[in-house]
Amino acid sequence: MKKQPRKDHLLDVASALFNQYGFHQTGIDLIMKQSGVSKTTMYKYFKTKEDLILEILKRRSATLQEALMSRIKTAQDENPDRPAYASIPIIFDATEEWIKSGEFYGCNFVRAASEYTQNDDPIRAYAVQHKANIQAFVLSLLADHPCSNHDDLAGQIVLLLDGAVVSAQVRNDANAVQKAKAILSILLAAP
Numbered sequence: 001m002k003k004q005p006r007k008d009h010l011l012d013v014a015s016a017l018f019n020q021y022g023f024h025q026t027g028i029d030l031i032m033k034q035s036g037v038s039k040t041t042m043y044k045y046f047k048t049k050e051d052l053i054l055e056i057l058k059r060r061s062a063t064l065q066e067a068l069m070s071r072i073k074t075a076q077d078e079n080p081d082r083p084a085y086a087s088i089p090i091i092f093d094a095t096e097e098w099i100k101s102g103e104f105y106g107c108n109f110v111r112a113a114s115e116y117t118q119n120d121d122p123i124r125a126y127a128v129q130h131k132a133n134i135q136a137f138v139l140s141l142l143a144d145h146p147c148s149n150h151d152d153l154a155g156q157i158v159l160l161l162d163g164a165v166v167s168a169q170v171r172n173d174a175n176a177v178q179k180a181k182a183i184l185s186i187l188l189a190a191p
Helices: 006-021 028-035 039-045 049-078 084-099 108-115 122-141 150-170 176-189
Strands: none
Touching (some): 006 028, 006 039, 006 049, 049 122, 084 150, 108 122
16 A cells, blocks of 8 residues: 655645644644654645645645536536536535535635634635635536526525535534525526
């Protein structure tokens, strides 16, 4: 078995700790201890804790977007006559799998925006950009939807998705995504 590169291992460990405990509550000492990485190695890769957080968010965003695009492309390849917007429930299915994975502690991008509250903070800015990218992705899938305002519908869908994630986290609602998908079907059926 090939040994994982040290930087990737550090990112994986820090990501798991930040996911479970939050960004501010997770100290560098804990990350170094759990990852088995020295302070020298830590700072070789990341000058600050914030640089580490930003790298984790970028990696998570890229992984998420690639996974969603792959799943949707597969669905569209299997049924090329189906309109693109009919693939939007796949995003909700992926979200439900994540919530039920046992590694769900809420959305790291929402957490980042709530822990780094200054609008000019790079971590907050990246979290906001990630959410905008998700909305743009949903908007791209709505291009052939018959509604009169694709921007509004994309915003409603992302709000619904975010609400399902928050409901699953805060209210421990195991059916939050299924409830959201029921509303989604109404939104997508409306002209």
